[in-house]
Structure formats: structure tokens, C-alpha cells
Amino acid sequence: PGPPPRNGGAAGAEPRKCPRLAATGKDSLLSFRQDREENEEEFKVKRTTNTILFTSQRKKGKQSNAEKDDEASEEEEIGQDFREMKVQRRPSSDEEAEETSTESEEEFKSTVHEDTRIVKDSSGLGKLQPGEIPDTKYIQAARKRRETARKRADFIPLDSLAKDDSSMSPVRDDDPINDDELDDHERRIDFTEGLKTQRQRMAEEIGVNESDESFEGEYEDEEEDDQKLWEEQQIKRVNISQLAGRDVDTEPRRNMRRMLNTLESLPPIRLETVKKQLTNRLESLQEVYRSHQREHEKIQSSTESSMNTIEQLEDASDTNRRYKFYREMGTYVQNLTNCLSEKILLINELESAMHHLLRQQATRLLQRRQEDVQDESTSIQQLSNKANGNTQSHADCIEEKQCRIERRMTQRAQRQQRRKVTGKEADHRDGMSSDDEVPPDDLIDFNEKKDQILTESKTIFEDVHEDYCSADRILAKFGFWRHNFPASYYDAYIGLSLPKILNPLIRAQLIAWNPLEAGCSDLVGMPWVSAVEQFCHDEAEEYQRKENSDMKLLSTVIEKTIVPKIEGFIIHVWDPLSSSQTQNFVQLCAELKEEFAVFKDESKATQMLSKSIIMRIRISVEEDVFIPLYSKSVLEDRTSAHSVFQERQFWSAVKLLGNIFQWDGLLPEQVLQEVGLDKLLNRYILLALQMSLPGPDNIEKCKKVINCFPPHWFEELKTQQTLPQLESLCRYLLQSIRAAYKNGGQSEESSSNRKAIEEMVKMLAQISAVDHTKRIIDECKLEDLKSILERN
Numbered sequence: 001p002g003p004p005p006r007n008g009g010a011a012g013a014e015p016r017k018c019p020r021l022a023a024t025g026k027d028s029l030l031s032f033r034q035d036r037e038e039n040e041e042e043f044k045v046k047r048t049t050n051t052i053l054f055t056s057q058r059k060k061g062k063q064s065n066a067e068k069d070d071e072a073s074e075e076e077e078i079g080q081d082f083r084e085m086k087v088q089r090r091p092s093s094d095e096e097a098e099e100t101s102t103e104s105e106e107e108f109k110s111t112v113h114e115d116t117r118i119v120k121d122s123s124g125l126g127k128l129q130p131g132e133i134p135d136t137k138y139i140q141a142a143r144k145r146r147e148t149a150r151k152r153a154d155f156i157p158l159d160s161l162a163k164d165d166s167s168m169s170p171v172r173d174d175d176p177i178n179d180d181e182l183d184d185h186e187r188r189i190d191f192t193e194g195l196k197t198q199r200q201r202m203a204e205e206i207g208v209n210e211s212d213e214s215f216e217g218e219y220e221d222e223e224e225d226d227q228k229l230w231e232e233q234q235i236k237r238v239n240i241s242q243l244a245g246r247d248v249d250t251e252p253r254r255n256m257r258r259m260l261n262t263l264e265s266l267p268p269i270r271l272e273t274v275k276k277q278l279t280n281r282l283e284s285l286q287e288v289y290r291s292h293q294r295e296h297e298k299i300q301s302s303t304e305s306s307m308n309t310i311e312q313l314e315d316a317s318d319t320n321r322r323y324k325f326y327r328e329m330g331t332y333v334q335n336l337t338n339c340l341s342e343k344i345l346l347i348n349e350l351e352s353a354m355h356h357l358l359r360q361q362a363t364r365l366l367q368r369r370q371e372d373v374q375d376e377s378t379s380i381q382q383l384s385n386k387a388n389g390n391t392q393s394h395a396d397c398i399e400e401k402q403c404r405i406e407r408r409m410t411q412r413a414q415r416q417q418r419r420k421v422t423g424k425e426a427d428h429r430d431g432m433s434s435d436d437e438v439p440p441d442d443l444i445d446f447n448e449k450k451d452q453i454l455t456e457s458k459t460i461f462e463d464v465h466e467d468y469c470s471a472d473r474i475l476a477k478f479g480f481w482r483h484n485f486p487a488s489y490y491d492a493y494i495g496l497s498l499p500k501i502l503n504p505l506i507r508a509q510l511i512a513w514n515p516l517e518a519g520c521s522d523l524v525g526m527p528w529v530s531a532v533e534q535f536c537h538d539e540a541e542e543y544q545r546k547e548n549s550d551m552k553l554l555s556t557v558i559e560k561t562i563v564p565k566i567e568g569f570i571i572h573v574w575d576p577l578s579s580s581q582t583q584n585f586v587q588l589c590a591e592l593k594e595e596f597a598v599f600k601d602e603s604k605a606t607q608m609l610s611k612s613i614i615m616r617i618r619i620s621v622e623e624d625v626f627i628p629l630y631s632k633s634v635l636e637d638r639t640s641a642h643s644v645f646q647e648r649q650f651w652s653a654v655k656l657l658g659n660i661f662q663w664d665g666l667l668p669e670q671v672l673q674e675v676g677l678d679k680l681l682n683r684y685i686l687l688a689l690q691m692s693l694p695g696p697d698n699i700e701k702c703k704k705v706i707n708c709f710p711p712h713w714f715e716e717l718k719t720q721q722t723l724p725q726l727e728s729l730c731r732y733l734l735q736s737i738r739a740a741y742k743n744g745g746q747s748e749e750s751s752s753n754r755k756a757i758e759e760m761v762k763m764l765a766q767i768s769a770v771d772h773t774k775r776i777i778d779e780c781k782l783e784d785l786k787s788i789l790e791r792n
Contacts, residue, residue: 136223140223143223143226325481325484325485326488329477332467335468336468336474336501339464339468339469340468340504340505343460343461343508344504346456346460347460347504347507350453350456350457350460350511351507351511353449353453354450354453354511354512355568355573357446357449357450357453358514358569358572358573359572359573361438361442361446362572362573362574362575364442365438365575366575366624369577369624370623370624371404372408373649375405376645377626377628379405379641380628380641380642384642407439412430414437429647429651430644430647430651432579432651432652432654450512453511453512454511457508457511457512461508469505470505471502471505471527471528471531472527472531472534474501474502474505475498475532475534475535478494478498478535479535479538481494482494482539482543482550483538483540486540486543490546490548495548495549495550495553496548498550498553498557499553499556499557499560499561500560502532502557502561503557503561505528506528506561506562507561507565509526509527509528510561510562510565514569515566515569515584515585515588516569516573516574516578516584516585517584518580520584522591523558523562523588523591523592524591524595529554532553532554532557533554535550536550536551536552536553536554539551554596555596555597555598558598559598559606560605562592563592563605563606563608563609564605566585566588566589566609567608569585570585570609570613570616571612571616574616575620576616576617576620576656576660577624577652577655577656577659579658579659582659583662586663586666589663589666590665590666593665599666610666613663613666614667614671617663617675620656621656621660621675621679621680622679624652624656625649625652625656625680625684626649627646627649627650627653627684627685627687627688628642628645628646628649629646629687629691630642630643630646632691632692632693635692635693650685650701653680653688654685654701654704654705654708656680657680657705657708660672660675660676660680661676661708661709661710664710673713673723673725676708677723677725677726678725681705681725682728682729685705686728686729686732689701689702689732690732694736696752696756698736699736699756699759699760702729702733702736702763703759703763705729706729706763706766706767714767714768717768720770720771721768721769721770721771722767722768722769722772723767726767726769729767730764730767730769730772733763733764733772734772734776736756736760737757737760737761737776737780738779740753740756740757740760741753741757741780757780758785758788761776761777761782761785761788764776765788770789773788773789774789777789
């Protein structure tokens with residue numbers, strides 16, 4: 001017989017039987033019918049491909065086209081019959097045989113189904129009729145396919161069926177054209193040699209051709225051995241399945257017998273025993289429940305504690321938030337530093353220009369006053385010596401002096417007119433007013449320069465954002481840092497850096513500030529002061545006790561910014577002879593002491609300010625005080641130039657004495673007593689009193705001088721003696737009392753002398769010269785004046 005036909009062969013072709021099968025007959029077929037009974041059940045079995053022996057295809061050149069077609073058709077029919085082959089089994093009479101048959105049938109069906117799938121994938125073998133056994137050619141082809149499948153165990157192509165069909169049979173001319181087939185350009189070109197079987201490779205090695213007859217004989221012998229081996233495997237499989245089914249069926253029966261034997265051997269059950277066991281079991285479960293409940297509560301408590309800890313850690317150590325804030329704050333501080341470093345140059349320039357303008361004006365006024373005193377002193381001296389100028393230059397000097405005299409007279413007339421308007425003419429003495437009037441031309445020039453400086457000062461921060469030029473905005477930034485991250489804020493000692501940051505801003509606002517003028521000495525009303533105060537008060541109480549607390553920020557800013565500016569005004573601008581300037585200055589310093597505790601602390605800035613004030617007072621006493629001394633004969637005429645000039649200079653010195661003692665409470669008492677009493681009173685004023693004519697005017701002068709003394713100086717004295725620096729004044733008063741008493745103090749007509757004596761006794765009692773007062777009362781028999789001592 002030829003090779004089996006292709007899948008595309010004739011549909012009605014009869015299957016061709018193998019000669020071996022024809023000779024053997026129906027009884028010689030491989031079957032299990034001897035074990036069947038009458039009531040037999042048939043079921044189809046699909047033979048597995050693992051037991052089919054494949055054979056290789058013969059060479060196409062040795063066979064004709066007709067033989068190939070017949071063999072392909074026969075192979076297709078045999079394969080179809082083999083897939084539809086029915087296998088009958090005898091039904092078992094008992095339950096064991098039925099279960100065994102069912103399990104074997106299911107196992108065999110699954111095996112055959114898998115085998116059939118592989119057969120379909122491997123090649124298109126012919127169909128077999130029911131009951132037929134494949135012939136040698138079919139088995140040889142199957143064995144060849146099986147070897148090929150083993151070699152390709154790791155790779156089974158999806159399109160193997162189509163490829164195998166195309167390779168098994170050549171294309172005929174009369175075959176219909178399939179539209180689903182790939183074109184030549186779409187097909188995959190195989191560049192490798194087809195896989196060969198092991199037998200082919202061995203044949204090639206020994207040089208034997210598969211077409212030889214001897215080689216075909218070997219094939220036939222091997223095919224018979226494979227057929228026998230396949231039959232033995234099928235018989236063993238059926239026997240194993242039957243034995244397994246019997247074992248499975250007998251196992252439940254054995255278990256049932258064991259259970260029955262166990263129940264028969266159990267002791268009888270009592271209610272008390274069951275109840276006791278249930279009670280014990282219940283108690284055990286309750287104890288386990290309680291332990292679980294305690295563990296649950298413990299876990300809940302631990303969970304709550306952990307959650308609280310997590311929340312605290314998230315709130316306290318928010319790394320991302322801290323990093324973002326520190327980065328923003330660092331950028332802000334860097335920009336602020338760069339901005340202030342750039343603007344500080346312009347601030348210094350404008351501040352110096354304004355300070356130079358004020359200093360220039362003060363120097364001009366001081367120089368003019370000294371020239372006026374020198375001119376008057378020279379004129380009086382010339383009148384005394386009756387000297388006249390003989391040269392042109394001397395004539396020019398006289399002309400200049402005459403101009404100054406006219407100016408002075410005009411200014412004095414204007415001041416007198418203002419005093420009359422204000423009602424202060426009665427108590428005024430010539431020389432008590434401040435000679436600080438500025439000429440109109442000079443005043444216009446001064447105001448123009450001042451306005452120019454102020455205009456430029458307003459443009460300092462016009463190109464700067466408010467966050468970098470406003471004190472409250474800057475303090476708000478650092479206040480946010482202090483409130484949210486206090487530890488890092490205080491560790492960085494930001495409070496020590498804030499005065500330096502605020503210094504340029506405050507100085508820019510104080511360019512137009514002049515503490516010597518009325519209305520400019522109020523610092524509390526300035527906006528930056530309120531911003532700093534609010535920043536200090538917003539600090540938490542727990543941090544107010546720290547060494548680097550912000551509670552002293554305002555006083556620190558005052559000491560490092562305001563005090564140096566005040567010191568500059570004191571040294572270069574302030575005129576101690578000016579009562580208005582001194583009063584404004586004293587008021588400012590008193591405010592600094594009360595509100596900001598500047599003069600209470602022994603800080604370096606406070607000490608430097610005090611030294612500057614004392615130094616300026618000393619300079620004024622040495623350079624500005626001048627009281628000429630003339631003979632009493634010259635002074636008898638109260639309207640003479642000598643007397644008028646001396647009176648003016650005397651009252652100017654008394655005014656300076658009063659201005660000096662206005663600093664009481666701000667400067668040390670010892671310094672004030674030294675400068676005011678020793679250098680000014682005893683050296684100039686008291687000497688002028690002694691050289692003047694006695695009379696009511698001297699008593700008025702002494703009263704004005706004593707009224708300048710601070711009262712608390714004498715209230716704190718524990719002895720009956722006055723201050724050592726006032727002993728000279730006491731002696732002058734005692735001398736004046738004795739002179740008045742001798743000149744008619746005892747007569748009833750000299751009531752004026754009696755009144756003068758009483759006034760001088762009161763002066764002694766006012767300065768706490770109790771010992772001198774008692775002595776003069778006893779000496780002059782003034783018992784009626786003892787009541788003055790009792791009142792004082």
C-alpha cells in the first residue's frame with residue numbers, strides 16, 4: 001500500500017485495509033470484547049499521540065504522482081477512523097466496577113483528547129474505520145511524526161498544520177486556489193535545513209540510503225516491535241485503572257467500620273459530666289476573652305499614645321515646613337541686607353548734609369554773639385580811654401561795628417515788642433532773652449537747603465518694596481519666626497541683630513528731626529516706636545525672662561540710634577545759653593529716662609551722652625560767660641553804657657546758671673555743683689555782686705540766683721550747714737544784712753531796709769544755712785524773724 005492521502009483528498013474514498021489485517025480476520029483484531037457482557041456500553045476513545053509511531057515521508061522523486069494521491073487519501077481515511085474509534089467496556093454488576101469504569105473512562109478520555117490535539121497539530125493523518133488497526137505505513141508515518149514532535153518539544157508552531165499539509169503533498173494544477181493563502185512576498189522564507197530524525201542522521205553518518213531494501217527490512221521489524229509494545233501498554237493501563245477503583249471503593253467501608261467500633265467502646269454519657277465540662281469550657285473561654293480584652297485595651301492605649309506622639313512630632317518637627325521657612329527667611333534677610341547696604345550710603349550723605357547745615361547755623365549764631373560782646377566791650381573801653389581811630393582800616397572796623405550795633409538794637413527792639421505782646425515784659429531783665437534770631441537772608445537760604453535735603457530723603461526708599469523699608473513689616477517677619485520657631489530664633493540671637501537692621505530705617509526717618517526745636521522732641525508718637533513696642537509686647541511670657549529677650553529691644557534701639565544722634569546735636573548744635581533749646585533738650589532726655597530708661601542704666605551710650613552734655617556746658621561757661629568789672633563810681637549811673645553792659649552780661653550768666661541746673665536728675669549732682677556753683681557762681685556771678693552797688697537790685701539778683709538751685713539739694717541736708725560751695729554766697733548775704741542794719745535797719749522809718757533784711761534772712765534759710773541765720777538773728781536782734789527758721 002502507498003502513503004496515506006492528503007487532507008485535501010476525495011471525500012468519498014473507501015478506506016484501504018492493510019493486507020496483514022485481511023489475512024488475520026475479524027477474530028484476530030485487538031479488542032476487549034471477551035470481557036464484555038450483553039448489556040455493554042460503548043464510548044469513543046481518542047488514541048493519544050504519545051503512543052503513535054510516526055514514519056518519515058518517502059522521497060518524492062521515487063514515487064509517482066498517482067501513488068502519492070492514493071496514499072494521501074488512504075492516510076486521511078485511516079486517521080479519521082482512528083479518531084472516531086469506539087471502545088466498549090463491560091458494565092460492572094456491582095458499585096465498585098461502575099466507579100472504576102467511570103474513573104478509567106474519564107482518565108482515558110482526557111488522555112485521548114490530549115493525544116488527539118497533538119495529532120491534529122502534528123500532521124493530517126488519514127481516518128480509520130471503527131475497529132480498524134492502522135497498517136505498517138500508517139504506523140511508520142506516525143512514528144516519524146512522533147520523533148519529530150519530541151525534537152520540537154520546546155517549540156510547537158501554531159501554523160504547523162498548514163505547513164505540514166503543504167509539505168506533505170505537492171500542489172496540483174487542478175487544485176482550487178485558496179484566497180486565504182499567503183502570497184509569495186508575505187510568506188516566511190525558511191533559510192534552515194529541515195530537521196532530520198535520529199535514524200536519518202545515523203544513516204547519513206554510515207552512508208546508507210533510506211531507499212535500500214535492507215534498510216526497509218529493518219524498518220518493518222522495528223515496526224512490529226513497536227506494535228507489540230503499544231498493545232502491552234494499553235492492557236496495563238486498563239488493569240491499573242481497575243485496581244485503583246477497587247481500592248478507592250473499599251476505603252470508605254473500612255472507615256465506617258472503625259467509627260462503629262469506636263462508638264461501641266465509648267463510656268455512657270452523664271448530664272453532670274457534660275454540664276461540668278461545659279462550665280469549665282465556658283470559664284476557660286471567659287478567661288481567654290478577658291485576656292484578649294485587656295490586650296485590646298492595651299493596644300488601644302498604645303495606639304492613642306502613638307497617634308498623639310505622631311501629631312506632636314509632626315507639629316514640632318515639620319521638616320519640610322521648617323526648611324521652606326528657613327530658606328525664605330534666609331533669602332529675605334539677604335535681600336534686606338543688600339538693600340540696606342546700598343541705601344545706607346545715601347542715608348549717611350543726607351544725614352551729614354542736614355547735620356552740617358544745622359551746625360553751620362549754630363556756629364554762625366555763636367560767633368555773632370561773641371562778636372557782639374566783644375564789640376560792646378571794646379566800645380565801652382574806648383569810651384573809658386577816650387580813644388579814636390586814626391587810620392582808614394580802623395575806620396572800616398568802626399563802620400562794621402556800627403552796622404552790628406544797629407542790627408543788635410533792631411533785634412532787641414523786636415524782642416521787647418514780642419515780650420509786651422506776650423505779657424512777659426514785667427519780669428524780664430535785659431540779657432535774659434536768647435540772641436538766636438536769624439537774619440532774613442540767612443533764614444531763606446537755610447530753608448531752601450533744608451527743603452532740598454528733605455525732598456531727597458523722601459526718595460530714599462521709593463524704589464524699595466514696603467517689606468524692606470517699613471519697620472513694622474520687617475518686625476512682622478521676625479515676629480512670625482519668633483512665634484513659630486522660638487528655639488531657633490533665640491538660638492540665633494536675632495534680638496541682638498534687630499537694632500542694626502532698624503538703624504538705617506530709623507535714621508532715614510529722623511533726618512528732619514531736630515530735638516532743639518519745639519514739637520520735635522516727642523519720640524513716643526513716631527510710628528517706628530509703636531511698631532517696636534508692639535513687637536516687644538507680643539513676646540511670650542516664658543521667653544521674657546531669657547537673657548536674650550526682646551523686652552529691651554526698644555531701649556537698645558534708642559541707645560544705639562537716638563542717643564548718638566542726640567550726642568551729635570549736643571556737641572555741634574546745642575547752645576547752652578539758649579533757654580528754649582535747653583528746655584527742649586532736657587524734656588527729650590527726661591522722656592528717654594522715663595519711657596525708655598536711658599539714663600537709668602550705666603550703659604556706654606548713656607555715659608557718652610552725659611559726658612557730651614557736661615563737656616558742652618564747661619565750654620559754654622569758659623567761652624560764653626563774660627561779666628566786666630567796673631568801678632562803683634562808674635556804675636552809679638544806672639543808664640551809663642558801663643552799667644547797662646554789666647547788667648546784661650550778669651543776667652546772661654544767671655540765665656546760663658538756670659539752664660545748667662535744669663539738668664538736675666539727668667546728670668550727677670556733683671558735676672552740676674562743680675560746674676554751676678564753683679565755676680560759674682563763685683567765679684563770675686558772686687564776684688559781680690560784690691563789685692556792684694548795694695541796694696534792692698542786688699537783693700533781686702541774689703533771689704534770682706538762689707531760685708536757680710534745685711530745692712531737693714537742701715532738703716536732703718542732715719546738718720544745719722549749707723553746701724560748701726554756697727559758703728561764699730552766705731558770707732555775701734551776711735555782709736549785706738549787716739550793712740543794711742547799720743544803715744538804718746533799727747529805725748522805724750527805714751522800712752525798706754527792714755524788708756531787705758528780712759528777704760536776705762529768708763534766702764539764708766532757703767539754702768539751709770541755719771547756723772548763719774541764727775547767728776545773724778542773734779547778732780542783729782531780729783527775734784521776730786525766728787519764725788522763718790521754723791517754717792523752713
